[in-house]
Amino acid sequence: MRPFFTVLLIVIVLGALVTLVKALVPGGVPVDQPIAFNHALHLGDAGMECGQCHTDAATSRFAGLPGKEVCLDCHDIDEEEGSHPEKDKLFAYADSDDEIPWERVALTAPDVFFSHRRHVTAGGLDCLHCHPDQPLLTRPPATTGLVMAMTDCIACHEERSHTVDCLTCHR
Amino acid sequence: MAKWGMVIDLDRCTACQGCVTACQAENNLPPTGAVEADRGRNYTWMEMIPFSGEGEHPKPIERLLPRPCLHCDNPPCVKVCPVGATFKNEEGIVGQIFSRCIGCRYCTTACPYTARYFNWSTPKWPAPMSDHLNPDVSIRPKGVVEKCTLCHHRLQNARDQARAENRPLRSGEYVTACAEACPAGAMVFGDMSNPESEVSKLAHSRRAFKLLEDLGTDPKVIYLREGD
Numbered sequence: 001m002r003p004f005f006t007v008l009l010i011v012i013v014l015g016a017l018v019t020l021v022k023a024l025v026p027g028g029v030p031v032d033q034p035i036a037f038n039h040a041l042h043l044g045d046a047g048m049e050c051g052q053c054h055t056d057a058a059t060s061r062f063a064g065l066p067g068k069e070v071c072l073d074c075h076d077i078d079e080e081e082g083s084h085p086e087k088d089k090l091f092a093y094a095d096s097d098d099e100i101p102w103e104r105v106a107l108t109a110p111d112v113f114f115s116h117r118r119h120v121t122a123g124g125l126d127c128l129h130c131h132p133d134q135p136l137l138t139r140p141p142a143t144t145g146l147v148m149a150m151t152d153c154i155a156c157h158e159e160r161s162h163t164v165d166c167l168t169c170h171r
Numbered sequence: 172m173a174k175w176g177m178v179i180d181l182d183r184c185t186a187c188q189g190c191v192t193a194c195q196a197e198n199n200l201p202p203t204g205a206v207e208a209d210r211g212r213n214y215t216w217m218e219m220i221p222f223s224g225e226g227e228h229p230k231p232i233e234r235l236l237p238r239p240c241l242h243c244d245n246p247p248c249v250k251v252c253p254v255g256a257t258f259k260n261e262e263g264i265v266g267q268i269f270s271r272c273i274g275c276r277y278c279t280t281a282c283p284y285t286a287r288y289f290n291w292s293t294p295k296w297p298a299p300m301s302d303h304l305n306p307d308v309s310i311r312p313k314g315v316v317e318k319c320t321l322c323h324h325r326l327q328n329a330r331d332q333a334r335a336e337n338r339p340l341r342s343g344e345y346v347t348a349c350a351e352a353c354p355a356g357a358m359v360f361g362d363m364s365n366p367e368s369e370v371s372k373l374a375h376s377r378r379a380f381k382l383l384e385d386l387g388t389d390p391k392v393i394y395l396r397e398g399d
Contacts, residue, residue: 111309113309118327165266166260167323170270
């Protein structure tokens, strides 16, 4: 066999393998959060609302990730220290000058501009409309991932007779 | 439905290029450097077009015409785009979706005003400019065509504020960066569909003219010539 066809065959086989692996393994980049935050516990038993920690959702493009002072509003270092390893991580941040280095997991493409404010305040959407699985998570997601696909956005906009002008989201 | 447009009064314009600078800062337009600029590869969504040859020595007249994308009502660029990356939206803004563009440059050829720019290289900003990019505007990658969007992100921000306060969008709340920066007040931006708006009245004044009007592109950026 000619060298050209050998190389071509190898490229095709490798391409097929990469595609297969991508299809089988869940997408996104692995994320290791500084604290294994339990959404189910906080939204369930503790009866909290999303906006108590993600304080900017109604006023900003980004919902915001909570600083340690938000956690320490509820958690008492004197009473709870040593009661849970993840709480101890929080208290270690509380004792240091460092902020909790949360990693963003819900990312959009660089040219997509999603505004939480527009959807929460003007649209009146509940957080669970787009994040239905969040109250069930006992650990942070292991990988980054797009929560929404464009087809989901367009379906919702068409259902509510909202604009589907490309400029609304893409710039 | 609003129809956004702009009037540029050439009698007031002092060619200070404040609009050019404001546009570049607002829309994350990278400096290309002398070599690329010499090859005609500058990114100037708002460009000063020089016209000379009038007047005689010792008083030659040099005219400069600020030229953004004219957001034609009958845009030739939209007709030639094979992938639907450029389009006219319902408010008359000619949009460009960078992620859909395949970089064929049909539109740059079709635009009679040369208001479209092809990204010949990955954009780079020297420090400290790189720390001061506008987070409301994307960084366009190499290999796509880009153009003035009439600062559409400003319209969205103004509209968000109005909705949050449960009121309609006020006149003057949405202004492009170039019009906002113009120290001579030569640029007036607003809703062309409102006959009471300043921009609409100026667009119907005796001094108004459209660039290359005989082409039938029907631009929504209208110029005012000298005179009373």
